[in-house]
Amino acid sequence: MKKKYFSILILGVLALTLSLVNSCATSSSLASNRSGAQLWGENCLRCHNSPSPETFSDTQWDAIVLHMQVRANLTSNEAKKIVEFLKTAN
Amino acid sequence: MIVAVFFIVGSQKICAQSNDSLLLQEIESLKARVEQNKPGKSIFMLRGYAHSGFVKTDDQVSFDGGSFNPLLMFKQSDRLLFESELEMELASDGLEINLEYANISYILTQTLTLRAGKFLTPFGIFVPRLHPAWINKFPTKPLGTGHSGILPTADIGVELRGGAYLGPLKVNYSLYAINGPVLNNGADEPEEGGKLHYGRFPDNNNGKSIGGRLGILPFPNSSLEVGFSGMYGLVGKDSAYANTAATLYAIDASFVKSLSAIGSVIDFKGQYAAVMVGDAQYPDHENPDELISFTNNSSTYFAQFSIRPALISTPVIRNLEFASRYSHIQTPKGSEWEVNQNQWEFSVNYWIDWRTVVKISYRSIQGEEGHEEGEEEGHGIGEGNGLFIHWAIGF
Numbered sequence: 001m002k003k004k005y006f007s008i009l010i011l012g013v014l015a016l017t018l019s020l021v022n023s024c025a026t027s028s029s030l031a032s033n034r035s036g037a038q039l040w041g042e043n044c045l046r047c048h049n050s051p052s053p054e055t056f057s058d059t060q061w062d063a064i065v066l067h068m069q070v071r072a073n074l075t076s077n078e079a080k081k082i083v084e085f086l087k088t089a090n
Numbered sequence: 091m092i093v094a095v096f097f098i099v100g101s102q103k104i105c106a107q108s109n110d111s112l113l114l115q116e117i118e119s120l121k122a123r124v125e126q127n128k129p130g131k132s133i134f135m136l137r138g139y140a141h142s143g144f145v146k147t148d149d150q151v152s153f154d155g156g157s158f159n160p161l162l163m164f165k166q167s168d169r170l171l172f173e174s175e176l177e178m179e180l181a182s183d184g185l186e187i188n189l190e191y192a193n194i195s196y197i198l199t200q201t202l203t204l205r206a207g208k209f210l211t212p213f214g215i216f217v218p219r220l221h222p223a224w225i226n227k228f229p230t231k232p233l234g235t236g237h238s239g240i241l242p243t244a245d246i247g248v249e250l251r252g253g254a255y256l257g258p259l260k261v262n263y264s265l266y267a268i269n270g271p272v273l274n275n276g277a278d279e280p281e282e283g284g285k286l287h288y289g290r291f292p293d294n295n296n297g298k299s300i301g302g303r304l305g306i307l308p309f310p311n312s313s314l315e316v317g318f319s320g321m322y323g324l325v326g327k328d329s330a331y332a333n334t335a336a337t338l339y340a341i342d343a344s345f346v347k348s349l350s351a352i353g354s355v356i357d358f359k360g361q362y363a364a365v366m367v368g369d370a371q372y373p374d375h376e377n378p379d380e381l382i383s384f385t386n387n388s389s390t391y392f393a394q395f396s397i398r399p400a401l402i403s404t405p406v407i408r409n410l411e412f413a414s415r416y417s418h419i420q421t422p423k424g425s426e427w428e429v430n431q432n433q434w435e436f437s438v439n440y441w442i443d444w445r446t447v448v449k450i451s452y453r454s455i456q457g458e459e460g461h462e463e464g465e466e467e468g469h470g471i472g473e474g475n476g477l478f479i480h481w482a483i484g485f
Contacts, residue, residue: 059129062165064135070205
């Protein structure tokens with residue numbers, strides 16, 4: 001039981017430390033105001049490398065971003081911004 | 091002279107008109123071709139991933155079959171998506187094919203999606219997000235995860251999920267009802283009495299498991315996420331186990347950040363999970379007529395860190411990635427499947443492109459394996475060290 005609480009404590013301390021580290025380098029703008037390019041870079045990287053926009057066609061990106069909207073819990077607005085960015089950059 | 095000028099001007103006009111008409115014809119023809127090939131709203135895609143490699147442990151030196159996981163994706167409309175993933179894996183006795191998931195998703199609102207079918211259980215972060223071979227930074231998995239682990243993998247049910255902004259915070263959420271874990275009462279397999287099995291079909295009782303996950307992203311750049319998962323449900327079948335329930339919870343954290351000062355992307359992931367099953371008695375492995383009981387609590391955790399100098403201009407260096415992971419598992423003391431192990435993994439990865447990687451990895455496992463032998467990767471594994479060289483591709 002002690003081990004469990006110790007692990008939770010470690011995770012909490014780690015999260016707090018990372019928060020402090022990150023707060024020095026974070027833009028003050030609200031998350032909901034971020035551009036498609038920013039959302040593409042930041043959200044993809046949370047799990048895997050950011051995909052190159054030229055990997056897929058406009059039509060294919062429509063399907064892939066819908067898939068990722070569900071998988072990564074993106075809002076519809078975020079998904080729309082990301083797909084628009086990918087279509088202009090591919 | 092005047093007649094000659096009129097003649098030249100006139101002939102140039104005729105030529106220009108003729109060129110314009112040819113151009114118009116060409117445009118019309120191109121328009122028609124574009125119209126013919128105009129994509130519809132429905133889109134079908136075949137995607138997925140595969141991996142294979144070489145393994146050297148104390149027990150074996152072998153090329154490892156790996157797996158091929160085709161992901162079928164069908165975008166029916168802007169709101170409706172069907173997706174399914176198969177796992178085709180080489181096993182010692184042939185080819186194993188499993189349905190990893192098959193579900194339909196409907197976008198209800200800007201922030202809410204309804205999903206139904208078999209889906210990856212939103213419990214912690216490893217299984218729902220990090221397990222695909224081209225995403226997992228190691229050829230191996232943290233102890234306790236995977237198909238033979240102690241945590242949920244995929245199950246059949248319905249789910250509401252989505253993401254939203256709460257002022258400066260972003261949150262993501264999932265709430266689901268699934269068949270849930272199935273308790274092994276040890277009647278047929280005394281050595282597994284008290285174990286939970288996941289993704290079994292049909293359900294062994296009428297009670298459904300309810301669960302959810304809440305993820306909080308406190309920064310606008312989504313670099314940090316802290317997640318809380320929980321699940322509860324009845325797991326037993328027969329009268330002796332009719333009221334036996336299981337409670338599971340997990341806390342996870344993820345921090346990913348590009349640091350220009352060191353020209354690198356750093357990536358930290360961690361997860362702690364606990365499984366608590368209500369009191370019950372199970373047949374003794376040695377003497378099945380006798381019953382034994384134990385505190386049926388299990389836990390597992392992992393922490394991994396990787397750094398990739400992705401912002402360095404030299405391609406060979408920026409494609410490299412260094413990763414390490416520590417994981418631990420503890421299953422119930424006194425049970426036949428008791429395991430108390432630690433695992434270290436170190437990996438040097440080379441990214442050929444953003445979704446193709448070669449991993450050279452070293453793994454070391456220490457600790458007690460309990461009574462169970464020959465358990466597959468992800469649960470109790472024999473003590474010892476191993477070298478793995480794997481490739482993985484996402485497509």
